[in-house]
Amino acid sequence: MEAGVRIKRLPQELVTLIAAGEVVERPLSVVKELVENSLDAQASCVEVQVEEGGIELIRVSDDGMGMSYEELPLAVSAHSTSKISSAEDLLRVVSFGFRGEALHSIGSVSEMEIFSSDGRSGGRIKVVFGEIEDRSLYAGRRGTTVSVRHLFANVPARRKFLRGPRGELLQVKEFLQDMCLAFPERTFVLREGNRAILSHLGGGLESAVFSLWQGEKVELDISSAELGELRADLLIVRGASSRRRIRLFVNRRRVEDKLLRAVFSWYKDRLGDAVFALMLSLPPDFVDVNVHPSKAEVRFRNPHLVAKLAERCLSKALPSGLKVAAPGVSVSRKVELDAEKAEGFGGLLELGLEEAEGEGALPQVVDGVKARFLGRIGEGFWAFEVEEGLLILDVHASYERIVYDEISRGLEGGSPESEGILGALYPIEEGLVEEVLRFRSELESLGFALEERQGMWELKAVPTWGRELSLDPMSALRVALKELEESSAMELTELPSDLRRTRMAHSLASRACRASPKLGESRISEAEALRLLERLYPSEDAPTCPHGRPVYSLISWVEVRRRLGRA
Incomplete structure (x- = not known):
């Protein structure tokens, strides 16, 4: 080196560690790169396993396209990728990865082992802190499994800046939650050791939200x-x-x-x-x-x-209509009214205000609940005058809540409410018998009673929710069978039993209410509307439907006066 020259070329080992530090900052970085590689490989199922928050072990397995034995050494070398090949490709990047540095960087700061197969040939390769130590043939299913152990063991200074295992695990979990929202059609599982702490089995966006919360x-x-x-x-x-x-x-x-x-x-x-x-x-x-x-x-x-x-x-997404809620209850439902409906609603407000200021008691009393039925507003809403103010009832959500509770009692081992069919037994259609026998125990837990007579299967009783929703016995049976079939096909065996029951009750209640001709045509009498109100109001906790929407909203008389300028 010439005298006075202080600038020198860094050794390749140090260059590699510096580059790795830009890509791999913590366990989350490793998980992110590996999961995104799986998604680029068109994996439909990605499973992540971590130990000590990912500091001691990260294992990502997928069912993607995989790599051949010949491709593995290239995959772990610097700047090698199958995703771009020219400068023009950088202008239209459609994959997550494209720089060809993830596996090389991860292998530089850990003990990394990869098993992969493209369905025709497969291989195993082990990289220890940047050096390939072993490589062999592997005959396995199509897909890839990458195991990363002892992250930053060769860079102790970097380990000092990591959070504790719980903090690192939380970051990994949040990333996978985001992947569930971004790719709700795919399966994601996160395990801490052998314990599943996140499991989304695909099925779409609503299923992803249900899995995450x-x-x-x-x-x-x-x-x-x-x-x-x-x-x-x-x-x-x-x-x-x-x-x-x-x-x-x-x-x-x-x-x-x-x-x-x-x-x-x-x-x-x-x-x-x-x-x-x-x-x-x-x-x-x-x-x-x-x-x-x-x-x-x-x-x-x-x-x-x-x-x-x-x-x-x-x-x-901003609320565009009138927002109503009981005092102290968070609002999670909007009642949107067009000009015509808003005019009618304003009339109801004035009616309620006048009655509230009068001396007389409310005329209708149902089991101690004083209420006046005012009529229907909007699509599927009913208005009542109660002592506390003006109450708007969501009819569909109300029935869904009642049906959900009845179904839940049966699935949890209680006594589901059922009633015998007038005219003795109701014959089951021949084409449904096989399915009925397959799900007999589940149907009985839902409130159906079955009986075989002279070689024919017949319904002896059906759940009360069938009558409440104006479903004839066979329609109620078909609704239940359809739900049981779909739940069985989803193979939710990894979910806890109580969660499977909740999911079944939630989904079946929604399906039954959608099938109800009464709710579809809003054929509900005043007496029935008052009986429905009595089952839900008043309540210590504002009741919600299985989706979490409130079944009614209450506008206090104080709020009515304020809105009409009479406070």
Whole structure:
């Protein structure tokens, strides 16, 4: 080296570690790169297993296209990829990965072992802190399994900056939750050791929301907007618990973007308390994803147009009608009224106000509940005057709640409410007998009673929810069989039994109410409406339907006076 020359070329080993540090910051980085590789390989099922938050073990398995024995050494070398081949490709990136550095970087800071097969040939390769130690043939199913052990063991300084195992695990879980929302048609499983802590078995967006917020009363709303080739979809999950309220995606890639967050900052308070996921679908050449080491940030060709699209989508999600709720109860349902309905609703408000100021008691009394039936408003809503104020009842949601409770009691081993069929027995159609016998125990837990007589199977009793929904015995039976068949086909064996029961009751109640001719045509008498109100009101906790929507909203007389300027 010449005297006075201080600049020197770094050794390749150090260059590799520096480059790896840009790609691999923590266990989440490894999981992200490996899961995105699985998605690029068209995997329909991705399973992630971690130990000690991913610090000691990360294993990602998929059923994607896989790699051959010959491809494995290339896959773990620097800047090797199957996803781009020219500079022009960088202008239209459609895959998650494209730089060809993920596996090489991960192998530089861990002990990495890969098993992969493309269905014709397969191989195994082991890389220990940047050096290939072993390689062999592997005969297995199509797909890839990557195991990463002892992350940053050769870079102790990097390990000091990691969070504890729980903190690292939380980040991994949040990433996979986002993948469930971005790819709801695919299966994702996260295990801590051998314990599943997240399991989404595909099935679409509603199924993903159900999987991510199990046991919570959530409601999913979607707002969409388009500008030419650009599209935005805003998922709003009300009632969901999460420390991250806003999630951003561009072409299903999880990103961070200051412009989009700035647009959100103006709308989020008016949109209410919820989890929001903004999904932008843009032409590949409209967005540059090659601007950040971990591809977490993107650059838009026309940022102002993207901001306008996001603003249009968010503004569509704002409450556009009258919002009503009982005092102290969070609002999760909008009652939207057009001009004609709003005029009628205003008349009801005035009627309620006048009655509230009068001396007389409410004329209708049902089991101690004083109420006056005022009539139908909008589509599927009924109005009542009660002592506390004006009550709007969602008829469909109310019946769905009642049916859900009845079904749940039966599935949980209680005594489901059923009633005998007038005229003795009801013959079961020959084409349904095989299915009926297959699900006999489940049908009996739902309240159906079956009997064989002279070689023929007949219904002896049906659940009371069938009568309440005006379903004839065979219609109620078909609804139950359809639900049992679909639940069986989904193979939800990994879900806990109580969750399977809840899911069954939820889905069957919704299906039964959709099949009800009474709810479809709103043929409900005044007496029946009052009986329905009596079953749900008053209640210590505002009742909700299985989807988490309130079955009624109450406007207090104080609020009525305020709205009419008479407070």
